[in-house]
Amino acid sequence: MLVKDAMIRDVSAIFEDEKIETFIRISALHLRHVLPVVDEKMRIIGIISEDDVINETIPSYFGLLQSASFIPDTNQMKRKLSEIKDEPIGKFINRNVITIEEEDTILHAADLLLHHKFMNLFVVDKDSRLTGIINRSRILLGVLQEVLEEKAAEEK
Amino acid sequence: MEVLTVTLNPALDREIIIPYFEPNRLHRIFEREKMNLSPGGKGINVSVILSEWGIDSVSTGFLGGNIGRMIEYEIHRKYRDITTSFVHINDESRENIAVLDECNHTITEINEAGPTVAEHDVTHFIKVFRSLVDYPKTVLISGSLPYGIPIEMYSTLTRIAHEKNTEVYLEARGALLTYSVNTHCADIVRPDLRSDTRIFGKELETMEDYIEAGEKIIEKGAQMVVSSFEIVNDIVFTKDGIWLLSLCDPHVDPSHLLGSGDTYMAAMMYFARKNGPDLLERAKFGMAAALAKTKYLFKKSPTIEEIEEALPKIQIKKIKG
Numbered sequence: 001m002l003v004k005d006a007m008i009r010d011v012s013a014i015f016e017d018e019k020i021e022t023f024i025r026i027s028a029l030h031l032r033h034v035l036p037v038v039d040e041k042m043r044i045i046g047i048i049s050e051d052d053v054i055n056e057t058i059p060s061y062f063g064l065l066q067s068a069s070f071i072p073d074t075n076q077m078k079r080k081l082s083e084i085k086d087e088p089i090g091k092f093i094n095r096n097v098i099t100i101e102e103e104d105t106i107l108h109a110a111d112l113l114l115h116h117k118f119m120n121l122f123v124v125d126k127d128s129r130l131t132g133i134i135n136r137s138r139i140l141l142g143v144l145q146e147v148l149e150e151k152a153a154e155e156k
Numbered sequence: 157m158e159v160l161t162v163t164l165n166p167a168l169d170r171e172i173i174i175p176y177f178e179p180n181r182l183h184r185i186f187e188r189e190k191m192n193l194s195p196g197g198k199g200i201n202v203s204v205i206l207s208e209w210g211i212d213s214v215s216t217g218f219l220g221g222n223i224g225r226m227i228e229y230e231i232h233r234k235y236r237d238i239t240t241s242f243v244h245i246n247d248e249s250r251e252n253i254a255v256l257d258e259c260n261h262t263i264t265e266i267n268e269a270g271p272t273v274a275e276h277d278v279t280h281f282i283k284v285f286r287s288l289v290d291y292p293k294t295v296l297i298s299g300s301l302p303y304g305i306p307i308e309m310y311s312t313l314t315r316i317a318h319e320k321n322t323e324v325y326l327e328a329r330g331a332l333l334t335y336s337v338n339t340h341c342a343d344i345v346r347p348d349l350r351s352d353t354r355i356f357g358k359e360l361e362t363m364e365d366y367i368e369a370g371e372k373i374i375e376k377g378a379q380m381v382v383s384s385f386e387i388v389n390d391i392v393f394t395k396d397g398i399w400l401l402s403l404c405d406p407h408v409d410p411s412h413l414l415g416s417g418d419t420y421m422a423a424m425m426y427f428a429r430k431n432g433p434d435l436l437e438r439a440k441f442g443m444a445a446a447l448a449k450t451k452y453l454f455k456k457s458p459t460i461e462e463i464e465e466a467l468p469k470i471q472i473k474k475i476k477g
Contacts, residue, residue, distance in 0.1 A: 008232055009239040011214070015283050022280060029244040031225075042287045129291065131239065 004102035006142030007132040016090035046093035159213040163199030165302040177257040198299035205422035207237035221248035247271030273304035311339035341377035397477025416446035
């Protein structure tokens with residue numbers, strides 16, 4: 001089974017000159033944790049995730065703490081977010097993006113997802129243009145379908 | 157990807173078949189096939205028809221809320237050849253309900269107005285459109301504008317598409333059509349005259365009125381205008397002349413012609429892709445598709461074979477040029 005047989009053909013994306021506020025809005029309304037960042041020809045140039053934004057809004061010393069539960073309110077986070085909400089997302093994106101092509105196998109997709117602990121993997125064509133998205137449940141559903149079909153054929 | 161379709165105000169179309177439908181009564185639906193759920197809106201309809209003929213397309217516009225997510229989900233579930241790129245907005249997308257009663261021969265329709273689109277979503281959409289339009293050879297812009305979208309939207313999109321040398325098909329009506337044609341005219345224009353026959357602020361009544369309006373759209377820069385005339389005729393305008401396309405047998409049930417505009421547009425795009433740029437032949441193929449569609453009462457597209465069978469039923473007469 002190939003990526004093209006299991007992928008979702010959706011190319012929702014964001015552009016690097018758009019604001020953090022726009023990213024938060026799109027990811028919330030579209031129920032996406034990660035969005036691909038594309039150029040004016042739909043070529044993928046990076047990704048931005050909710051983690052990237054949350055990381056920017058909590059103080060840097062948090063990493064040294066065992067727990068943040070004793071800090072009483074979210075004022076810190078509010079202040080930080082109001083500072084960065086109008087900044088272009090270009091400053092926060094991960095440009096080391098790993099993509100997959102439609103003709104690759106879904107075994108390869110599964111391996112990449114597990115190895116890099118990704119939630120989604122973006123699918124591109126030969127010119128790096130975004131053509132869709134593949135995630136764990138689509139891979140499992142795709143394989144399950146093949147298993148069931150083979151079983152049904154055997155029983156015949 | 158060959159084609160990009162734009163639907164700014166999509167709908168979830170729900171068709172329910174209820175025999176002897178009447179108000180003030182409880183109607184129970186026992187069979188699943190008496191209810192049909194489908195993604196709708198004119199641009200999406202064209203993507204669906206193209207997909208049935210094996211042509212890939214990208215569909216863009218605005219979707220909102222759970223109805224919006226259902227529209228997107230239905231597209232992905234049913235049509236492998238359609239890629240989505242909708243901007244998701246805060247307001248809920250509309251739902252259109254049609255109750256079809258085959259016993260009393262009635263159709264009862266309830267159509268919602270649709271969402272209001274916020275300014276920041278419009279800004280994001282223009283960026284999305286600009287990057288999507290880089291690839292396909294053809295763009296189709298069709299249908300009405302939801303609240304919040306400025307009237308210059310269609311001419312803006314046409315201008316961006318023309319910057320990338322992409323051909324633009326436009327179907328719109330009334331003031332929106334007039335504004336779009338005047339400001340930055342699309343290449344192939346089909347006035348939607350179903351509920352509004354005003355173009356350039358003038359009600360179209362006689363054949364002379366239709367000809368005057370069509371010639372004016374050509375003057376504004378369209379390569380071809382296809383205008384329906386007295387339901388069973390079409391007037392086709394190009395820079396080289398004007399033709400009347402009519403049915404050899406004009407006895408078509410007019411109610412079956414509803415929704416044939418989307419089939420017409422899709423068929424012209426299909427023809428141009430397969431057989432090259434001949435404009436009059438393209439229009440004739442579109443009309444044959446609309447005629448072949450009249451076999452089906454509901455949202456269902458004719459096959460290419462059925463369109464080819466319908467071609468000899470159309471006669472062409474040159475009116476001018």
